[in-house]
Amino acid sequence: MIWRLVVLSGLCVLLLGAEGSSRGGRTVTFHRTQQDESQGQARARPRRDISGSSGTPRPSHGPPFTSCKTPLTPAEHTVLDDNTHETGFNGDDGSHVILTWVGDGTGVVLVLSTFSAPIDSFFEGGSSRLYRSTDYGKSFHDISHRINNTFIREEFGVSVGPGSSVILTADIPVVEHRGGVIFTSTDAGATFKFIQLPFHLAQPITYHFLNPDYLVALSIEGSLWLSLDFGAKWTKVHDGVHSFSWGAGNNMFFSCSQVDTVEADERGDLVLKRTKDLGKTFTTIHEDIYSFGYIGAFLFFSVMEDPRSPRVMYFSSDQGNTFSRALLPSASTEQFYSILDGDEDMLFMHVDNPGDTFFGTMYTSDDRGILFSKSLERHLFDGQRKSDFTNITSLRGVYLTNKLDEDGRIRSVISFNRGGTWRQLNKPKNVDCGEQVTKCNLHIHGEHSRNNRIVPMLALSEPTAIGLVIAHGTVGDSLSSSQHPDVFVSSDGGYNWRGTLRGPHHYSILDSGALIVAVEAQREGQVKTIKFSTDEGQCWKSYNFTDQPFFFAGLASEPGTKAMNVSVWGFRPEEDGQPMWVTVTIDFQSLITRECNANDYEEWLAHSTDESDTERDGCVLGVKETYRRLKKQSVCRNGRGFVVSKRQSPCLCTREDYLCDYGYYRHVNTSDCVRQSSSANKTLELCLNGEEDELLTAGYRKVPSDRCEGGFSPQLAVQTVIRPCGVKTSPGPPARSSSPVTHFDTPRERLVLILVCAGAGVIVLVAIVSSVFAVKRVVYRNRTPVYRFSNLQIQDDDNGITADLESATSSNGAACQQDSDDELIE
Template sequence: MAAKLTGLLLVALLGCPVSGDHRRDFSELPAHRLEVFQQLASLSGASRYKRDAPHSRSAQQQRDGSSSCGGGTSDQAKLNKNTHKYTFEDDDGSTVTLAWVGDGTGIILALTTFNLPLAWLFFGGSSRLYRSEDYGKTFVDVSHLLSNYYIRKEFGINVGPEHSKKVILTADVSKRLGQSGKHGGVIIRSSDSGETFHSILLPFHPGQPMLYHSTNSEYLLAYSTDHALWFSRNFGATWGTVHRFVYTYSWGPRNTIFFSTHPDGIYDKDAKGVLELKRTTDFGGTFVTLLNKVYSFGFAGRFLFASVISNQTLPRSVYVSADQGDSWNKAQLPPVSHEQFYSILAADDEMIFMHVDEPGNSGFGTIYTSDDRGILFSKSLERHLFSDTSGTTDFTNVTSLRGVYITNVLDKDNNIRSVITFDSGGEWKPLKKPHNSHCDTTAKNSQMCNLHIHAAYSISQTLDVPLPPLSAPNAVGLILAHGSVGDTISTMIPDVYVSDNGGYTWSKALNGPHYYTILDSGGLIVAVESSPDKVIHNVKYSTDEGQCWKKYNFTNETFTFVGLVSEPGTKSMNVSLWGYKQESLYSTTWLSITIDFEELLTRDCQEKDYVKWLAHSTEAGEKSDGCILGYKETFQRLAKASVCRNGRNYVVSKDQSLCPCTMGDYMCDFGYYRVGDSDECVEQPDLADRVLEFCLQGKEELLKTQGYRKVPGDKCEGGFTPNRSEQMTNIKCEQILSLEDPLPKITIIIIVISVLAASVLMMSGIILIFKKYVCGGRALVYRYSVLQTNTDEACIADNLDSGRSNTERVYHDDSDVDLLE
């Protein structure tokens, strides 16, 4: 019997230094990791928005989601001529790492590595590097460029930002020199997209991948195994020390570097909460101490965050700076005990989404949204699911339409349900039931039948969910996701659902789990069935956003599929299927099959192929129809019936017009919240009849409000205009800690940031890792992993795909956890 998906009990986050295996407080995730998480999928279509009349689908097509819509024979012949197979002969690599270099260059680097620890024995290691200039159709073995070094796979292929053509590989010196590497580490770098490489001997041993500056790829930061922060201004040719005994660090604007360090000049992994946050703008020549008693910090959008401990009797506090640390303000959030944590879910130049954990290891908390200064926060969503035991939250930014986010909540019956917001957290609603789906058999209440989306949490629980929800900025309104239809999310095998209007309505696109990807800015979608026990011969594709699917038999030989990849940016017309052929029990061969769809969509789209579409349209003909965040957007989108190519030069075209203000353009002010589906903001009971005051730049400020403040980024004019004022007094208040105050030592909970910034989508490098494990005397086990560089283990076949530890606990219906009222 299928059980309802349940959550993990949340435990306190304890943090770690940057050289550890845990997440870094407030630090941005590596850009290539973020992008791969967002990019390795695509979209299918629904028929919500008014374009051409949608194709009708037969009952059989609706059942299997992949029946031919005609023209299959001619397509098969065209695609046969444009399908290219490459076999990695005589390569025993257990891991394959892929990286795209540049945008539209067609250059892919593939690094294979092999080592096999077995008990106390070690059978050496090997690395081979391959390079493709035609989107993976062919590869050239360029392993000689590695100078016989063994490349550390945990450092990956470190690709520079934008069109820098820069690549860094980190070598394992001990295997090359036969010693412990006392002379320092080695990087192998390229400035021409991997055509040539040159090795550089480092004056330190790197403990993490090099961190590129976002706009100047010559600038690098490196963190050494002895906790020192190093910098280079010439792409690693020469190095200088920024500071020793560094805990966390981040690039800021221009030449700015932020980092935390111990005031006593030591490194103590348990010293969080006594650190100093410093800033340098001249690569360590001079320093400015911004804060002390710091536990963690991070820089995202235009905001600098810091978690600060005042003393042992008070809870920790979050401070925010919008001027790179010159001035600080305390974030006006509910106080939390040392058993709770904050987590920044998203941040940009306009606002912050902050998760505040509930007490009692409940596994959920409340989402608050900030004003445009990052200071005042208002309650947005209660009982938001956030599991620390798996380190995941389902909070997803739908990049294909502004203001849209999807996440999951944990109800009082310990069931998980999905909700969506179209106005940046102002209001959350259930996802509508797809028009071509029925409530699943696990539903207890058929009157509450909605779509529920599987995301990172489901993946962490090893459910059969290959990919999280996917959207792309240049495929307007499209979302593709795995999900189930019922009164709550289910552990039954999920299906693939699609929305073509930013999540307002959905349609079932494919039965069962699939890998999927967007090509040609949404003009083409490709999907491959996820079935570990089944040999894959067919790829499915759609030119009408998933209404009709055709099948292409890309091979007749035995081929075990492990991953579907395409160039980041969703503009490519090429897709590669990676997998292996098993030659014998102990011998396998990696191969990739690349399909070029350019011959399928040979005609360039013309103006007649596009139609106008009003985003966020729900009440056609109404004056306010389409108004969201204070303005309307009318896009020019490809008509579903148009079978043509958008091309690499395609740019999303849109017109904007302002709207009069309504309650929907306002968020609830500090001390107020919305109840149910009402637009009205009511006062929080614990703050009723109290003077609302907060501290800004050392002076007390009084807030007079009717309970509303405009959503950051909202452009509405006139209409509903509630009174609101902030009155500065001459009363001094404790804004930040004195830099001379003694620093207490106390254990607190870290503040975690997982910033899914839009700029990440523009990075030119994207990395994918495939792993296979070989165990003597046992069947071969293969694993497909999205940037999880776990070390090879010997004969752990039974647990290869399990991300859960033995200490994890799950929710039960009789749980006595404290619930937020």
């Protein structure tokens, strides 16, 4: 009875490893008992209700969204029955199961089940079993003997790398052994090699991005270790390390203490170092580091320049050779910085507001990570340091997030131009809000809702399923927690939506979007039915995959959406009181047998909103993209060989493809960029790498990554001399007393924000009263400046804005995982 109560109140935990599908593997963890989601969040702010509505969630009402009533035929049911495979695992296997896909298209699945029990006050003991499948989860074989039946850790026991590499970490008591134990495999688990480590692991082993033989590990004593032969031999790199990250090539970055120990109170007094030759030599990049990260092409770190001062952000786009302070507000210890997303072109950064406001300001960076533009105000970031920010990967330039408005309600907004402008989502065509609702829009549940157990899954999109987005949401004036969410689908990247399933569901995209599967979320019941759709959720069919329902734990499918197999995981109570893990794998390829041909596809213009404007319709960042994608009515399979096909054509340039350059703004009554009156006859006070040089500008700069051609072209007309300022280069740690950043001691010497235009909006630049601020930028002598990507237009602000350092906000960045204090800039 006790076990049953735990299950009914339990929550399945689904984790996608940071190495994930980009490295050919995916790790999913299932827990049979409820896990404390607050673990690892000791510094998180307390929760408060910011849902904008209250009351007990009520069930969704109304008839099913779809009117399609086409149940499975007896023949279809027979085919699925013949290709549905159920596997049970012994009841004493424990309450923790890790499922790992290995490689791409190998069909190999490893399942590790563990049972932990405390032996004494110092460590835990237990048992574990390892199972392997070579047919996409249809059948499993116990291979525990290949690892000598060793107890594998629950916390980070399985790590999948590039290719077919796997590392298992044994749970060895520290008091009995001089080092830990790992098992390595290079053949997807067919064989394993036993390796005794000279240290005990403090966190998962990290693979190199490109070379799976290069491994980095951090010991519980704070020592950084490196292996160049896939774990066979290890060499100590450095002591007193707090965190580390691979950079480009063989660059490795790490923060460390000056006294070779790592204590929590030393954050803010760490040193950021780099090694370019795999630990042979080191370069000090900066001192007084609080935390750092690496994402895309950017190295970023927050600095405590004075123990009494807030943190400030620095960025480097050349592996730390040079760096500059970002034009962002500083952050106190109660605030944090958060990198929401990034690539080689730009970064999205959240700047937390002071106090327990649960919101902040989102900024987008230029291509050097120095100049930041305000993108969205009142961006939601809840008390558990969780953001609803989502990159819609099925269409270029689309991002989705939630904001906390002044009335205390959460509302969803979407951007189709990489944060340039944001707007609310359109109301689904097949849903009405009612006569009393004045503003009717779709609002999407994000990480905040998932943490509060309102939804079981976040929004889902895949790069191979062009335009397809699946998400939980509610329709009305704001996001509602007083009714269970429904499932909504968009086929055009978020422009238009339709309701598809009533109530919360678990869902997955298969066969590059040609197939969607879903299982209804049951908090107190057991499942036996899976729903599937071949037309992007317009119609659904249901299939009972088992005669013995079980408690649902999660859906698992091969990463990359190429496969047509899906496994439903769960557990059943047995007569002896012990639960049994069970997985049911369904092969839909047996049902959808026809390969798609040319007639099954159509040409689709992305971002098309105005067919009457044939010249500009679909233009985003200066280019049109026409995709070849599957028709909704086509019932066929894309297959593993499917490749996304698109045709690009440049658009004619307009003023919308240009931003006003430094020191310029777009006049209210014209579309021209005009020199700031305060600096009309003065040298533009910007610093380029500490050297005096000339910057030629016409007052405009093209949005980098904008590929428009012809049309509007500003004429080079103004020559500006750039004056020198403090040099910020590496190597060599800058001393506190000689920091290149100007400090301000009086209120009169605070930072003042001046407004410079950005398209139809404005960019917030930071200038300094009676001083020169550093902005590192490439010098263009004989041509108009061309950038890869920089600041997009933002929402209009009212005239000038001032920022006081004592009340300014800041932002935090994620290098590996979105909620790690050590791997995010706080």
